[in-house]
Amino acid sequence: MEKGTYKIQKIDAYRWRIPREGKMRVDGMVYADESMIQEIQKDESLQQVINVSYLPGIVQHSLAMPDIHWGYGFPIGGVAAFDMDEGVVSPGGVGYDINCGVRLLRTGLYREEIMSDLGSLVNSLFINIPSGVGSHRKDLKLSQQNEKNVLKNGARWAVSQGYGTKEDLEHIEENGCIPGAIPELVSNRALERGRAQLGTLGSGNHFVEVGYVSEIYHNEIARVLGLRKDGITVVIHTGSRGLGYQICDDFIQTMIRASQKYHIELPDRQLCCAPISSPQGKEYLAAMACAANYAFANRQMITHWVRESFEKTLNINPSESRISLVYDVCHNIAKIEEHVVEDRKRRLCVHRKGATRAFPPHHPNIPAAYKEVGQPVLIPGDMGRCSYVLTGTERAYEDTFGSTCHGAGRVMSRNQAMKTAKGRNIAQELKEKGIFVCADSRATLDEELPEAYKDVTEVVDVVEHAGISKKIAQLKPLCVIKG
Amino acid sequence: MPKYILIDHTADIGIDVFGTTLYELFSNAAFAMFDIITDVSRVEGKNEYKVKVSGIDREQLLVNWLSELLYLHEVKNLLFKDFFITGIHETQLKASLRGEVFVEKKHVIKTEIKAVTYHNLSITKENQQWKARIIFDL
Numbered sequence: 001m002e003k004g005t006y007k008i009q010k011i012d013a014y015r016w017r018i019p020r021e022g023k024m025r026v027d028g029m030v031y032a033d034e035s036m037i038q039e040i041q042k043d044e045s046l047q048q049v050i051n052v053s054y055l056p057g058i059v060q061h062s063l064a065m066p067d068i069h070w071g072y073g074f075p076i077g078g079v080a081a082f083d084m085d086e087g088v089v090s091p092g093g094v095g096y097d098i099n100c101g102v103r104l105l106r107t108g109l110y111r112e113e114i115m116s117d118l119g120s121l122v123n124s125l126f127i128n129i130p131s132g133v134g135s136h137r138k139d140l141k142l143s144q145q146n147e148k149n150v151l152k153n154g155a156r157w158a159v160s161q162g163y164g165t166k167e168d169l170e171h172i173e174e175n176g177c178i179p180g181a182i183p184e185l186v187s188n189r190a191l192e193r194g195r196a197q198l199g200t201l202g203s204g205n206h207f208v209e210v211g212y213v214s215e216i217y218h219n220e221i222a223r224v225l226g227l228r229k230d231g232i233t234v235v236i237h238t239g240s241r242g243l244g245y246q247i248c249d250d251f252i253q254t255m256i257r258a259s260q261k262y263h264i265e266l267p268d269r270q271l272c273c274a275p276i277s278s279p280q281g282k283e284y285l286a287a288m289a290c291a292a293n294y295a296f297a298n299r300q301m302i303t304h305w306v307r308e309s310f311e312k313t314l315n316i317n318p319s320e321s322r323i324s325l326v327y328d329v330c331h332n333i334a335k336i337e338e339h340v341v342e343d344r345k346r347r348l349c350v351h352r353k354g355a356t357r358a359f360p361p362h363h364p365n366i367p368a369a370y371k372e373v374g375q376p377v378l379i380p381g382d383m384g385r386c387s388y389v390l391t392g393t394e395r396a397y398e399d400t401f402g403s404t405c406h407g408a409g410r411v412m413s414r415n416q417a418m419k420t421a422k423g424r425n426i427a428q429e430l431k432e433k434g435i436f437v438c439a440d441s442r443a444t445l446d447e448e449l450p451e452a453y454k455d456v457t458e459v460v461d462v463v464e465h466a467g468i469s470k471k472i473a474q475l476k477p478l479c480v481i482k483g
Numbered sequence: 484m485p486k487y488i489l490i491d492h493t494a495d496i497g498i499d500v501f502g503t504t505l506y507e508l509f510s511n512a513a514f515a516m517f518d519i520i521t522d523v524s525r526v527e528g529k530n531e532y533k534v535k536v537s538g539i540d541r542e543q544l545l546v547n548w549l550s551e552l553l554y555l556h557e558v559k560n561l562l563f564k565d566f567f568i569t570g571i572h573e574t575q576l577k578a579s580l581r582g583e584v585f586v587e588k589k590h591v592i593k594t595e596i597k598a599v600t601y602h603n604l605s606i607t608k609e610n611q612q613w614k615a616r617i618i619f620d621l
Contacts, residue, residue: 043493070493072602072618096598096620134560134585134592192558203595204621242557245597245620249550252601256539269542269601413491414594414621443593483595 006050008037014066014466018046023265024053029061030068031405031466036458039411040068048075051267055080056275057087059341059348063400065355066462067409067454071095073270076354079403081339082276084347088264089281090273091251091288093351095332098248098288099295100206100239102329102378102406103172104389105303106225107310108322109232111212111478117313118210122436122479124309125208129302131201131483132440142195148183150198154293155328158300164307168300170367171325173357176296181289186243187250194243194294199301203444203483206238207383208306214386215474221373221391225326227473234323235380235387235475236302239332244291251284276349285334285349292333299328326389327367327376329356331406339401350401358392358404358469366392377469381408381456383437383448383482384430387475388460395467404469405460408453421446436479444482487515490616496594497603497618505541506568508606508613509548509576513566516549516599519619520556522591526564528581537575542604545615548576549599560585596621 008030009017016037018028028049032040040046045068052074053062059081068077073092082088114121130136142150150157155169155176169176201208213231216222227233240247258274258281259266266272274280307323314321334351341348359366359375366375374391381387385408396402412420426445427437439445463469490497498515502508517523536551538544555561563582570577585592597620606615 045493072495072600072620076494092601096600132592189554189558193554203592204597246554249598253543256543256601269604272601410493413493414496415489415491441592 006046014462018050020053024050025058026053026061028053028064030064031462031468032066033458033462036066036462043070045070045075048073049078051271052078052080052093054265054267055082055088055090055271055273056264057083059083059087059346063403065403065405066459067354067405067407069409071353073268074351074353077405077409078353079351079355079400081348081350081401084276084336084349087276087349088273089276089284089334089349090271090351091248091255091284092270092272093353094248094288094334095353096245096248097239097332098244098291099330100332101295101299102331102380103236103299103303104326104376104378105234105306105323106227106326107232107234108320111230111232114232114314118436118479121210121309121313122438122481124313125306126438126481128305128309129201129208129481130199131481132203136196136200140199142198144191144195147191147195147198150297151183151186151290151293152181153177154296155300158297163301163304168303168325172296172328173330176300176328178289178292180286181293182286183290185283185287186247186290190243190246190250193246194241197241197243198294198298200241201238201302201483202241203440205448207480207482208302209235209380209477209480211235211387211475211477213473214476217471217473221472224370224373225376225389225472226324227326227389233475234306235378236299236306237380238298238302240291240295241298243294247287247291251287254280255284288334292330296328327378329378331356337401339397348401350403352403354406355403356406357402358390358396359402360392360394360397363397374470377404379405379407379456379460382450382453383477383480384433384435384450385456388456388471389473389475390460390463390469390471393467393470396469400468404463408456408459410452411454412452414447417447417449417452418443420451421449435477437482439482448482486511492618495618495621497616500615500617502613503611505571505613508615509545509568509571510566512545512549512615512617513552513563516552516596516619517563519594520596521562521593523564525590526562527583528565529583530581532561532580532582533578534580535577539574541573541606544574544576545606545617546599546601546604549617553596553599562590594621
């Protein structure tokens with residue numbers, strides 16, 4: 001990775017330009033407020049924004065959302081769009097956890113109805129949803145043929161097996177299945193890693209969180225999204241597990257060779273890539289779609305177990321729990337989309353690495369029910385504070401390829417977090433705040449302690465003030481299970 | 484000189500690994516990875532495993548070596564404690580490992596490593612001392 005100094009120019013209170021120089025093909029554009037931009041400069045993330053701008057065929061800007069932090073290759077919180085003819089696709093611009101994402105469920109329940117059952121609810125979720133390393137449902141055996149069906153059909157496969165309903169599918173990005181998936185392009189190793197892990201949460205920052213709507217900022221839109229004050233919600237955050245990691249790994253090997261073959265100069269090997277139109281580029285996109293579909297199926301199955309846990313613990317039936325999907329979004333993905341750039345409609349390959357699609361009202365790719373309000377965007381915070389529901393805007397479509405932030409963004413390394421948590425009992429501290437936590441390992445809780453993250457409210461305020469999302473509701477946690 | 488040190492990386496975890504020879508460097512890198520994953524002191528060297536990996540250059544060889552061990556850990560449920568590099572060239576490596584199958588309650592998993600990345604990857608030699616920098620995706 002090249003290290004160096006760079007200029008930063010303030011555009012307005014929420015946008016900063018890194019002007020094009022040297023090998024940069026476009027400007028960098030960072031969404032942040034004054035204090036965040038100071039913080040962001042402490043690690044290598046802005047150099048990563050610059051590195052992305054070196055890649056062939058990049059269009060308009062190398063973008064960074066306010067939750068930007070130092071990743072590998074692309075920064076986390078990075079968005080970059082590439083021309084379909086001259087541009088590249090990069091597995092490092094999607095990440096190892098392909099289609100890591102978030103889904104939000106609403107329920108027909110209110111906070112006071114479940115408060116006395118929170119302890120048993122969190123235990124039931126923890127038992128029903130495999131989390132942590134190596135755990136899986138004993139009642140689930142996936143043949144290789146069935147696994148390939150998962151890769152091809154995504155959440156549709158899960159619904160066909162009785163996990164959830166057809167209505168769920170209408171409220172998932174791409175309806176829970178990215179077309180063009182070719183399972184034959186997925187290595188045996190990836191299939192092997194994925195087989196035992198379908199329907200598992202994983203560890204690290206992945207979680208299932210039961211919460212409630214604590215604030216509503218826009219009554220009309222909240223009503224359309226089915227969010228009511230004090231209504232119980234569930235957020236599920238997980239991705240494509242070992243299958244996705246292995247697909248990324250396999251294609252990084254392919255792309256290192258491809259970058260040499262197509263004479264693409266790389267500032268960081270992790271940015272290895274191939275032209276979108278090349279055989280390697282097309283194969284990556286078809287394999288990536290497999291992992292994305294696996295992740296959609298994964299979140300769909302976990303949703304089913306969330307429903308079962310609620311119904312069993314509270315001794316109610318589905319017509320009483322009324323658990324339905326608000327929406328499900330991808331955080332790590334490359335998508336072929338149409339955007340208008342300099343008054344010209346173009347098909348682009350948009351990489352979102354730790355960023356969320358945020359399409360405006362009336363966009364053809366959002367569910368009919370949300371046509372008038374725009375695509376819902378779910379921004380989880382840390383375990384102790386809150387999360388937000390936003391909607392996409394016209395401004396996002398014009399300025400950021402219909403993209404916004406994805407979460408709070410870490411400020412502390414895991415090492416620092418462990419040191420900060422030393423001698424403390426994070427689960428107990430959260431319990432005192434009224435939040436029940438079950439985790440497979442204590443180390444995970446320490447690494448994920450609330451102070452390790454930026455305050456998500458500040459991140460969300462930036463995207464709202466910059467006009468690339470609209471704040472609709474705030475959710476507060478009641479209980480959390482983690483890997 | 485320690486086998487390795489942790490370096491601060493905001494989202495993930497990075498290590499600087501040391502060795503007086505390339506053999507030692509590659510062996511210490513593998514030890515470091517399992518030291519992050521598990522409490523190595525609870526792992527017994529009950530069984531021997533042999534692996535062979537290749538790469539287009541030394542850096543890729545290091546990534547492929549660690550990725551191979553990560554794969555064996557995840558799919559075959561293995562934990563390793565001893566790593567003997569029996570042969571190493573620029574693009575090829577042979578090793579013999581000692582470890583055992585993961586046993587609930589006996590072993591702990593401290594951290595799940597998703598992958599070994601190429602970001603900031605380097606192998607350097609200064610004053611007869613090898614050093615490698617590796618960033619893992621967590």
